[in-house]
Amino acid sequence: MFPTSRFTVLISGLRRRPWRGTAVGGLAILTSLVLAACGSSGGGSGSGSSSSSSNPLAPTAAKGSVVVGSANFPEDELLAEIYVQALKAKGVKVTPKFNIGAREVYYPQIEKGSISILPEYNGALLTTSVDKNSTAATTSEVNAALKAKLPSTLEILNSSTAQDKDSVTVTQATAKKYNLKSIADLKPVAKKLVIGGPPEFKTRAQGLVGLKKNYGLTFKSFVPLDESGPLTLAALKDGKVQAADVFTTTPQIITDKLVALADPKFNFAAQNVTPLVYKKAATPTVVSTLNRVSAALTTNALLQMDKAIIIDHADYSTVAAAFLSAVGMG
Amino acid sequence: MSFLSFAWDWLKQPQQWHGPDGIPIRILEQLGYTALSLVIAALIAIPVGILIGHTGRGALFAVNLANAGRAIPTLGLLVLLAVTLGFSPLAWLVPLVLLAIPPILVNAYEGVAGVDPGLKDAARGMGMTPWQQIRKVEVPVAMPLIVLGLRTGAIFVVATATIAAYIGLGGLGRYIIDGLATENYGEVAGGAALVVVLALAVQAFFTGVRRLAVPAGVRQQGRPS
Numbered sequence: 001m002f003p004t005s006r007f008t009v010l011i012s013g014l015r016r017r018p019w020r021g022t023a024v025g026g027l028a029i030l031t032s033l034v035l036a037a038c039g040s041s042g043g044g045s046g047s048g049s050s051s052s053s054s055n056p057l058a059p060t061a062a063k064g065s066v067v068v069g070s071a072n073f074p075e076d077e078l079l080a081e082i083y084v085q086a087l088k089a090k091g092v093k094v095t096p097k098f099n100i101g102a103r104e105v106y107y108p109q110i111e112k113g114s115i116s117i118l119p120e121y122n123g124a125l126l127t128t129s130v131d132k133n134s135t136a137a138t139t140s141e142v143n144a145a146l147k148a149k150l151p152s153t154l155e156i157l158n159s160s161t162a163q164d165k166d167s168v169t170v171t172q173a174t175a176k177k178y179n180l181k182s183i184a185d186l187k188p189v190a191k192k193l194v195i196g197g198p199p200e201f202k203t204r205a206q207g208l209v210g211l212k213k214n215y216g217l218t219f220k221s222f223v224p225l226d227e228s229g230p231l232t233l234a235a236l237k238d239g240k241v242q243a244a245d246v247f248t249t250t251p252q253i254i255t256d257k258l259v260a261l262a263d264p265k266f267n268f269a270a271q272n273v274t275p276l277v278y279k280k281a282a283t284p285t286v287v288s289t290l291n292r293v294s295a296a297l298t299t300n301a302l303l304q305m306d307k308a309i310i311i312d313h314a315d316y317s318t319v320a321a322a323f324l325s326a327v328g329m330g
Numbered sequence: 331m332s333f334l335s336f337a338w339d340w341l342k343q344p345q346q347w348h349g350p351d352g353i354p355i356r357i358l359e360q361l362g363y364t365a366l367s368l369v370i371a372a373l374i375a376i377p378v379g380i381l382i383g384h385t386g387r388g389a390l391f392a393v394n395l396a397n398a399g400r401a402i403p404t405l406g407l408l409v410l411l412a413v414t415l416g417f418s419p420l421a422w423l424v425p426l427v428l429l430a431i432p433p434i435l436v437n438a439y440e441g442v443a444g445v446d447p448g449l450k451d452a453a454r455g456m457g458m459t460p461w462q463q464i465r466k467v468e469v470p471v472a473m474p475l476i477v478l479g480l481r482t483g484a485i486f487v488v489a490t491a492t493i494a495a496y497i498g499l500g501g502l503g504r505y506i507i508d509g510l511a512t513e514n515y516g517e518v519a520g521g522a523a524l525v526v527v528l529a530l531a532v533q534a535f536f537t538g539v540r541r542l543a544v545p546a547g548v549r550q551q552g553r554p555s
Contacts, residue, residue, distance in 0.1 A: 196498065199511035223498040224508060230413050231497060238416035240498070 065093035066281045069106055069115035072099045075164060075249060075306050079119035079273060081320040082293060086329055090289045103128050111151055116281030117290070122146060122159055123269040125276060137266035143274070155282065157275040157290050160297035162249075165271035166206060166228075167260040168195070169246035171236060175259040182262040183215050186243070190217040196235050197245030199224040207245070210267040219243070248299055251307035273297060289329075296327035337523040340516035351504070353524065359500035360528060363491040367423060368484050371430035375483075376476060379438025383472070384464055386443065393439060396432040404429055405493050412497040422494045429490055430483035437479025441472025473544045481536035488532045489525055502528070 066087065070080035077098050087094050097115060100106040107129045109115045122142045126134050126149075136145040139159055146156050168183050175181070178189045186193070201207035202222050211217045223240065225231040228247040235241045237256055246253065248260045275290040305323060308314040324330040340346065347353050375396075382389045404425045411421040445468050453467045469476070495503030505521025508514075541549075 199508040234413040
C-alpha cells in the first residue's frame with residue numbers, strides 16, 4: 001500500500017502541519033532528511049559562528065541581524081513574514097530564512113542559534129520536540145510546561161490567542177439548526193450526527209475518546225476520512241457527515257460556510273501561535289515587538305489571512321503589511 | 331518472517347472475527363465491491379470485445395483505448411470523483427470498472443479474432459447466420475481467453491478494491507488505512523495478508539469457472555489459458 005500512503009502525503013501536504021509527523025509518513029521523512037542534509041551545512045549566521053565563512057552556501061546575514069525562520073507550510077511562512085515586517089518597522093535588522101522544513105529540521109537549528117526567531121504552535125512544539133509524553137492541554141498548562149522544559153538557549157514569548165488546532169466543525173446550517181456554538185452544545189444531538197475525521201481520530205485521546213470523556217458525546221457513527229483535507233471538506237459539504245475534525249484556520253471554513261465549534265474543555269490541546277526565540281537574540285525591542293504582534297493576532301484574523309494567501313493567492317508581504325497597518329504596527 | 335508473524339499475531343485474535351468491523355464483514359464488503367465492478371465491466375467489455383473480434387472493425391482503436399485506460403491512476407480518480415460527485419457509489423465504481431475493462435476486453439477480442447479461419451469458413455458454409463456463428467462457434471472457442479480476461483480483471487479489482495476505504499467505505503482496506511494511521515502495523519500486515527489470500531481465492535474460483543464454461547472439445551486442444 002505504499003502508493004496510498006504517498007498519496008495521503010500529497011493531499012495532506014496542501015495543509016501540512018508539522019505536528020502531524022508520525023501519521024504523515026514516508027515523504028515527509030524523506031523531505032526532512034534532504035532538508036536536514038542541506039540545513040546542517042547552512043548553519044551559523046545569527047550567532048556569529050565562524051563555520052559560515054567556509055561555506056559558500058551559508059546565508060549571508062549581516063552582523064547584528066536576527067534570522068527569522070519558518071516551517072514549510074503557508075501559514076507559518078505568513079506569520080514569519082509578519083514578524084519580519086514588524087521588526088523592520090522597529091529598526092531591527094532582519095534576515096528572513098523561510099520554508100526551512102518540518103520541526104524535526106528547524107528545531108535543532110534554532111536550538112544552536114542559526115535561526116533566532118520562528119513562529120511556533122505551543123502545543124505541537126511541546127509534544128514533538130520538547131516533551132513527547134506531555135499531557136498539558138490548556139494554553140497556560142502548555143506554556144508552563146514549555147517554560148520548564150525548553151533547553152536553556154531557547155525561550156517562548158507571549159502566546160497569541162490565534163490557534164490552529166483540531167476542532168469539531170459543522171456547517172453553518174447545522175449550527176443554526178441545533179443552535180451550536182461550543183462542542184458542549186452537541187450533547188443533546190450528537191446521537192443523530194455522523195462525525196468524520198482522519199482514521200486515527202476514532203481511537204486517540206484527542207478524538208472520539210476524549211469527546212466522550214470530556215463532553216459525554218457519543219456520535220451516531222464515525223466515517224474515516226483525511227486530515228482536514230479535500231475528502232473531509234467534501235463529506236461535510238455533501239452531508240455524508242454532519243460534523244468533522246477540521247483545523248481551525250482551514251480557509252474553507254470561510255468559503256464553505258463552516259463553523260468550528262469552541263472547545264472550552266481543551267479536548268484538543270492548545271495550539272497558540274507563539275514566538276520561539278533564541279535567547280541571545282531576544283533584545284528588549286525584539287521581545288516587545290513580537291509581544292505586540294501576539295497581542296493583536298486572533299484566530300479569525302489568521303483564518304482571513306490564510307484564505308487570502310491560499311484561496312485568493314494574495315502576496316504574503318501585502319497580506320502581512322495590511323494586517324500590521326490594521327493593528328497600528330505598520 | 332516479521333511480516334508474517336505481525337500479520338499472524340493480529341489475525342489470531344478472536345475479536346477480529348466478530349462484529350461490524352470483523353474480518354468476515356470486511357471480506358464480504360470487499361467481495362461485494364469486486365463483484366459489482368466486475369459484472370458491470372464484463373457487461374461492457376465482453377460484448378464489445380466479441381463484436382470487434384468478429385467484425386475486425388475498430389480493433390486497433392478499441393484495444394489501444396482499453397490499454398491506455400490502464401494508465402489511469404485509480405486512487406487519483408477515486409478521490410477526484412469523491413470530491414466532485416460527492417460520496418455516491420459512482421466514486422468507487424467508476425475507477426474499479428475502468429480497471430477491469432482492459433483485460434476483459436482485450437482477451438475477449440483476442441479470443442474471437444484468433445478463432446481458426448477454417449472454422450469460421452465452415453460455419454459460414456453451413457449456412458449459419460452471423461449471430462449463430464458468434465454464439466455456436468466463435469464464443470465457445472474463445473471461452474478460455476474470455477474467462478482468462480475475467481480472471482485477470484477480478485484479481486486486479488479484488489486487490490484494488492482496498493482503496494474504497496480511502497473515502498470512508500469498508501472492505502479490507504479499512505485495516506490497512508486505519509492500521510497505518512494508528513501505527514498498528516499488525517493490523518496493516520493482517521489486512522494486507524487477507525487481500526493476498528482473497529486474490530488467490532479469486533484466482534482459484536476462476537480456474538473452476540473455466541472448467542465449467544469451456545466446452546470439452548475446446549479444452550482438449552490445450553489452448554493457452
